[in-house]
Every structure is written in structure tokens, then in C-alpha cells.
Amino acid sequence: MPIATASEPTSEQNSAATAPRNAQERPVVLEARHLGVTYGRGRSAVTAIGDVSFQARAGEFLSIVGPSGCGKTTLLKALSGLLRPTTGEVRVNGTPASGVTPGVAMVFQEYTRSLMPWQKVRANVEFPLRGTGLPKRELAARAAKALSEVGLADVGDKYPWQLSGGMQQRVAIARALAFQPNVLLMDEPFASLDAQVRGDLEDLLLHVHARTGMTIILVTHDIDESVYLGDRVIALSHRPTRVRTTIDVDLPRPRDQIHTKALGGFIDLRTRVLELIVAERSVDPDS
Numbered sequence: 338m339p340i341a342t343a344s345e346p347t348s349e350q351n352s353a354a355t356a357p358r359n360a361q362e363r364p365v366v367l368e369a370r371h372l373g374v375t376y377g378r379g380r381s382a383v384t385a386i387g388d389v390s391f392q393a394r395a396g397e398f399l400s401i402v403g404p405s406g407c408g409k410t411t412l413l414k415a416l417s418g419l420l421r422p423t424t425g426e427v428r429v430n431g432t433p434a435s436g437v438t439p440g441v442a443m444v445f446q447e448y449t450r451s452l453m454p455w456q457k458v459r460a461n462v463e464f465p466l467r468g469t470g471l472p473k474r475e476l477a478a479r480a481a482k483a484l485s486e487v488g489l490a491d492v493g494d495k496y497p498w499q500l501s502g503g504m505q506q507r508v509a510i511a512r513a514l515a516f517q518p519n520v521l522l523m524d525e526p527f528a529s530l531d532a533q534v535r536g537d538l539e540d541l542l543l544h545v546h547a548r549t550g551m552t553i554i555l556v557t558h559d560i561d562e563s564v565y566l567g568d569r570v571i572a573l574s575h576r577p578t579r580v581r582t583t584i585d586v587d588l589p590r591p592r593d594q595i596h597t598k599a600l601g602g603f604i605d606l607r608t609r610v611l612e613l614i615v616a617e618r619s620v621d622p623d624s
């Protein structure tokens with residue numbers, strides 16, 4: 338399947354652009370309710386998350402930004418159920434989640450550590466599906482479809498280390514897609530890639546989002562990326578973190594690297610987000 342490029346929006350992207358965009362009418366699929374996370378106890382305790390509440394609606398693309406070390410990764414871990422919150426709860430379709438959050442997949446920044454180098458690409462993509470009871474044929478079909486979706490239909494028999502960094506991160510995304518999650522959590526997935534590859538993968542993500550209608554929650558340090566991809570940007574405060582502001586990104590879709598980023602609205606939004614981050618950066622959480 339062809340990957341969306343800046344100059345050629347796909348038919349899926351175009352249909353997404355004309356679909357009703359009243360996000361408030363869509364059901365809430367994932368909710369953080371007064372989440373708090375403290376690491377350790379006593380004098381060495383570190384409260385990463387103070388009190389965070391927000392809702393992600395079906396099909397929404399949420400970008401999360403915040404100053405360095407404010408607790409963004411901790412928040413994604415709590416949302417995925419990899420880490421138990423100290424206070425508050427995560428709700429899925431209105432029901433409190435305990436343990437690993439159902440229907441959620443996560444993509445990490447460190448693709449070299451998240452892919453198994455001794456397994457071929459196809460086996461890496463199939464891995465999370467093993468133990469789900471799916472027949473082998475269905476497993477293989479899902480992996481093939483996901484690899485095709487990220488433009489890697491022909492690399493199933495290679496090892497991850499035979500691929501470029503950008504291709505390895507595509508494999509990690511394919512692995513999450515093969516799982517067919519309702520919510521995809523992404524922790525700075527493009528941070529270690531060069532600018533051109535990063536732009537390509539941002540557009541790949543826009544394409545996947547438009548085609549699948551999946552809810553995506555992406556943590557990023559890159560202010561432009563947060564606005565370019567998101568329907569809303571949640572700006573977090575310094576640690577112990579709270580939601581400082583939520584900004585609606587009312588830019589038209591489909592988006593493309595050249596024209597969207599040249600829009601006055603894009604420049605205004607990125608300036609607003611940057612101002613918020615700079616203001617929060619100037620606060621020392623340990624003082």
C-alpha cells in the first residue's frame with residue numbers, strides 16, 4: 338500500500354477531511370482521572386505526576402508536550418498499565434482499568450531496544466499476537482497487512498539490524514498496528530531519527546490515523562510535530578505535572594509538511610505551545 342506523501346494526500350485522508358469532525362460527539366475511549374504517580378517513598382520520593390485528568394475520544398489524535406522530565410513517559414506508562422498509578426485511575430470505555438490496559442499498544446522511542454534482533458521482522462511483528470489464541474494463518478495475515486501498511490511489505494524475512502533506523506521504527510509501528518489496538522500510545526517515536534525520515538514517518542502516521550480511525554496519543558518534545566499531527570495539544574506543567582492547557586488544533590486535514598506548516602494558523606499555534614513550554618521550563622520543580 339502506498340504511503341501518503343506531502344504532495345499526494347490519499348483518498349482516505351481526503352475522506353477523513355470531509356468526515357464530521359465534531360470530536361465532542363464521539364465516545365470517550367480512554368480517560369485519565371486525577372492520575373498521580375509517585376516513585377519511591379519517604380525523603381527519596383519523587384512525585385512525577387501531580388494530578389492529571391483528560392479524555393481521549395474515538396479517533397482523536399492527541400499530542401502531549403511538556404518540559405523535560407515533567408513526567409510524560411510516566412504518564413504513558415500509567416495509561417498503558419505498565420505502571421500502577423499512586424492515585425486516580427485510567428478508564429477504558431468508561432470502565433476502570435486494572436493491570437494492563439485493554440486495547441492499548443505502545444511504541445517507544447528506542448526501536449533498537451524494543452525489537453528483538455535475533456528474530457526476523459515478521460516474527461517481531463507477530464510477537465505480541467502470540468498467546469492471543471489467533472490461528473497461525475490469521476497471525477501471519479495481520480503481520481503482512483501491518484508491514485504493508487507501513488511500506489515494508491518486502492522485509493519480513495530480514496532481521497531488524499539489516500534495516501535503517503527509520504525502517505526499524507516502521508517495524509515497531511507495524512507491530513503495534515498488527516495488534517489492532519483501539520488506542521495507540523507513542524513515546525517520542527521519532528526523536529532519534531533525522532529530520533527527513535522524521536517528516537516521512539509523521540506523514541505515515543497521518544495516513545494510518547486517517548485510514549484506521551484509531552485514537553492516537555503521542556508524546557513529543559517537538560512543538561511543530563505536536564501541532565502538525567494533533568487534533569488537540571495537551572501542554573503539561575513542570576513536575577509534579579498537571580494539565581496546564583489544552584489547545585484545539587483547528588487546522589484542516591489532510592495536512593502536508595509544506596502547506597500546513599506555512600499556514601498562519603500553524604505558526605500561531607506553535608508559538609502558543611512554545612510559550613507555554615518555555616514558561617514551565619523556567620520553574621525548578623525541586624525548589
Ligand SMILES: Nc1ncnc2c1ncn2[C@@H]1O[C@H](COP(=O)(O)OP(=O)(O)OP(=O)(O)O)[C@@H](O)[C@H]1O
Pocket residue numbers: 376377383384385403404405406407408409410411412576
Ligand atoms: N523508575 C523511576 N524511579 C524514580 N524516579 C523516576 C523513575 N522514572 C522516572 N522518574 C523520575 O520521574 C520524573 C519524570 O520522569 P519521566 O521520564 O516520566 O519524564 P519525561 O517528561 O518523560 O522526561 P523527558 O522529557 O526527559 O523525556 C523525573 O524526575 C524522573 O527522574
